[in-house]
Amino acid sequence: MRLSFSGKAITGILAVVPANERLFADEMANFNFSAARSRKLAEVMGYDRHRIVAGPVCSSDLAVAGLEHLFLQGQLAREEIDALIVVTQSPDYLMPGTSKVVHGRLGLHHDVFCLDVNQGCAGFLVGLMEGFMLLDQPAIRKVVLINVDVLSRKVSPRDRNSYPLIGDAATVTIIERSVDARPIEASIKMDGARREALIIPAGGFRRPSDALTAEMVEDADGNFRAPDNLKMDGSAVFNFVMTEVPTLIDDLLIDTDTAVERVDAFLCHQPNRFMLNKLADKLGVAYERMPSNVVEKFGNSSGVTIPLVTTLNYSERLTSETMYVCMSGFGAGLTWGAMLMDLGPLKFCETIDFEEDE
Amino acid sequence: MSKVLEILTGIRPEFDFATSEDFFEDGLLDSFDLVTLVAELDEVYGISIDGMHILPENFANVAAIEAMLTRSGITP
Numbered sequence: 264m265r266l267s268f269s270g271k272a273i274t275g276i277l278a279v280v281p282a283n284e285r286l287f288a289d290e291m292a293n294f295n296f297s298a299a300r301s302r303k304l305a306e307v308m309g310y311d312r313h314r315i316v317a318g319p320v321c322s323s324d325l326a327v328a329g330l331e332h333l334f335l336q337g338q339l340a341r342e343e344i345d346a347l348i349v350v351t352q353s354p355d356y357l358m359p360g361t362s363k364v365v366h367g368r369l370g371l372h373h374d375v376f377c378l379d380v381n382q383g384c385a386g387f388l389v390g391l392m393e394g395f396m397l398l399d400q401p402a403i404r405k406v407v408l409i410n411v412d413v414l415s416r417k418v419s420p421r422d423r424n425s426y427p428l429i430g431d432a433a434t435v436t437i438i439e440r441s442v443d444a445r446p447i448e449a450s451i452k453m454d455g456a457r458r459e460a461l462i463i464p465a466g467g468f469r470r471p472s473d474a475l476t477a478e479m480v481e482d483a484d485g486n487f488r489a490p491d492n493l494k495m496d497g498s499a500v501f502n503f504v505m506t507e508v509p510t511l512i513d514d515l516l517i518d519t520d521t522a523v524e525r526v527d528a529f530l531c532h533q534p535n536r537f538m539l540n541k542l543a544d545k546l547g548v549a550y551e552r553m554p555s556n557v558v559e560k561f562g563n564s565s566g567v568t569i570p571l572v573t574t575l576n577y578s579e580r581l582t583s584e585t586m587y588v589c590m591s592g593f594g595a596g597l598t599w600g601a602m603l604m605d606l607g608p609l610k611f612c613e614t615i616d617f618e619e620d621e
Numbered sequence: 622m623s624k625v626l627e628i629l630t631g632i633r634p635e636f637d638f639a640t641s642e643d644f645f646e647d648g649l650l651d652s653f654d655l656v657t658l659v660a661e662l663d664e665v666y667g668i669s670i671d672g673m674h675i676l677p678e679n680f681a682n683v684a685a686i687e688a689m690l691t692r693s694g695i696t697p
Contacts, residue, residue, distance in 0.1 A: 296653075303632070304653050307660040423653070484651050498652045498677075505672030537656055541672035 265518065266449045268395040272441035273606060275338060276581075278574040278614040279329040279433045280561055283317040287427050294423040295485035301423070309536030309555065310427040313562025315415035318619050321355045322411040323364040325433035328617050330369055330407070333435060338611050341369065345403040346376040348393055350386040350410045350566050352595065353417065354379070357467075365409065376403065383461060384532045384594025386410055386566020387436075388451065388602055394438040395447065408436040412565040417463055419479065419488035424497050428535055430562020433617075434570035437610075444605065450515045451600035452507070460499040461595040465490035500594070504538055508593050509545040512601045516589075519603055523547055526603070527586040528577065532593055533557035533568040565594065573606070574614045581607035625686050628661050638683065645677045655680055662686070666695045 287310040291301045305311065326349065333339040349362040356364070360379030376397060382389045387410050394406040411433035418429045465476035476490040488494060516523060529548055531539060539555035546553075554576045557568050564571060569590050573581065580586065585607045593599035629638040629650075636649045644650040650658065658680060659670050670693055679689050690696075 300633075300653070300657075303657045307657055484653070501672075502676065505675065509672075537660060538672075541669070541675075544669040545672055 264451055266392060266451065268392075268447040268449070270440055270442055270444055271395045271398055271447060272439060272444045273391075273436055273604075273609065274439050274441075275333075275437040275609050275611040276570045276574055277329050277333060277338075277435045277611060278567070278571045279325050279332075279435075279617050280314045280571075280614060281316045281320070281325075281431050282314075282616040282618050284312050284314055286312050290420070290427065293420050293426070295421070295481075295487070296423060305427070307537050308428065309559040311559040313428070313430045313558075314432065315429065315562065316413050316431050316619065320413055320431070320617075320619060322349070322351045322353050322361050322413055322433070323355050323368060325413070325431070325617055326361070326365045326409045326411050326435070327368050329409070329433050329435040329615075330365070332615055333611075336611075339407070339437065341371055343405050344371055344375055344407050346378065346394070346397045346406040347371070348378045348380060348390050348397075348406065348408045350380040350382050350390040350408070351412055352381060352383055352565060353411075353413045354381075361411075362409075374402075382598065383565050383596065384534070384568070385451070385592035385596065385598040385600050387434075387569040388449065388590060388592045388600040389598070390566070391436075391438065391602065392449065392451070398438065398440050404440065406438040408438055410434045410436070410566045410570060412567060414493060414565060415562075417491070417493045419486070419492040421479065421487035422492065424484070424486055425493055425495050428558050428563045430557075430564040432561060432564035432567040432571055434567050434574070436570055447602060447604040448515060448519045449600065449602040450511055451598070452511060454597045457499070457503065457597045458595075460496045460503065460597060461493075463491070463493050500534075501538060503597055504534070504593050504599075505541060505545070507599050508542060508591060511599055512546060512589065512591055515601050515603060521603060525587060526589045527552070529553040529589045529591065530569050530573055531591045533563055533572055534594075535563070566592065571614070574612050578612045578614070581609045581612045583608055623683065624665065625683050625690075628658065628665060629683075632657055632661070641682060643681045645681060650680070652677070662690065666690060666693070668693045668695060
């Protein structure tokens with residue numbers, strides 16, 4: 264589906280990552296593979312270290328920390344927030360939604376439109392689209408988009424498919440109307456028929472958690488995981504990304520008459536270095552214009568990675584100038600999308616650490 | 622030993638790749654080894670194998686890998 268948005272802009276991005284850092288070298292022994300094979304794979308995929316919560320930290324904890332930081336720095340005021348969107352696959356509760364938890368913990372006023380979106384690695388794009396649509400309402404002038412996940416709590420530490428790359432993080436993105444902004448062009452596609460490629464099989468109403476769903480089982484590749492854990496069919500996901508994403512981006516570039524060279528940066532979801540390099544090769548984009556360093560520094564935090572790759576690599580540039588960027592997210596659903604837009608100058612673009620209580 | 626066989630043996634030295642017709646079916650390689658294999662082929666031959674072609678059936682035996690390299694413009 265092709266979508267266009269007028270008169271909207273991102274005005275600030277803050278990323279919040281847990282201070283707790285784990286090294287892949289220290290975790291290799293958990294996997295049922297030789298150290299030599301794990302090391303080779305780490306080199307190709309970019310596994311090095313990841314930031315994950317150490318204790319029972321919830322999505323709202325990271326979100327509240329980010330918003331309180333902005334309040335304290337004078338970058339955002341409570342009374343300015345007209346809408347609060349929380350995109351997560353790791354909500355604090357099945358009900359109420361995490362946006363309501365954040366709203367209550369921060370004591371926001373009652374005229375706030377709170378919205379929860381269950382979306383994975385395309386969650387930043389879907390959240391932006393929701394935010395842009397809300398801004399068409401005269402009463403909504405400022406939207407706070409929270410992307411957050413603490414999915415490390417749902418990944419088996421003995422699953423080499425997912426554990427080395429998983430990361431926890433949150434971002435706070437401010438979206439506002441902007442009369443001077445150039446149109447934002449986007450494309451998004453969904454395929455629920457392939458929903459099992461990325462799934463947490465148990466814990467919902469379809470299969471409630473019980474003693475059986477907590478039991479670890481070894482798969483054909485030697486990974487141990489339980490139905491309560493996140494399960495990723497790595498080959499299916501890789502094939503999906505390589506087949507669908509370059510075509511979607513190419514089509515959007517052609518449809519908007521945009522040359523690849525005109526795009527200053529391709530801010531893509533961060534599954535691993537190998538996949539991103541293959542994507543860059545396919546699109547004919549130099550690696551330096553498609554940064555792939557989030558997995559090696561922070562881990563893959565699902566829908567948080569696009570704003571996180573932005574704060575990590577372009578913090579200085581984006582607070583002083585405008586870049587024309589192509590964002591692309593792809594993952595659970597399956598969902599894949601891309602967005603072309605002007606980004607910057609931003610009021611803030613930074614990454615902070617989240618310290619857990621002792 | 623062919624260059625392809627050398628690369629395969631470097632990834633899993635414990636196996637004899639010359640006698641298998643299907644590395645994945647016979648348990649010589651898994652999906653993670655496939656990623657390592659493609660990265661090594663890319664590096665050794667100075668190419669980038671198209672992501673769409675990174676499927677087990679295209680790397681199931683030495684002949685299939687050599688055919689993939691030929692499609693990528695390389696004489697193995």
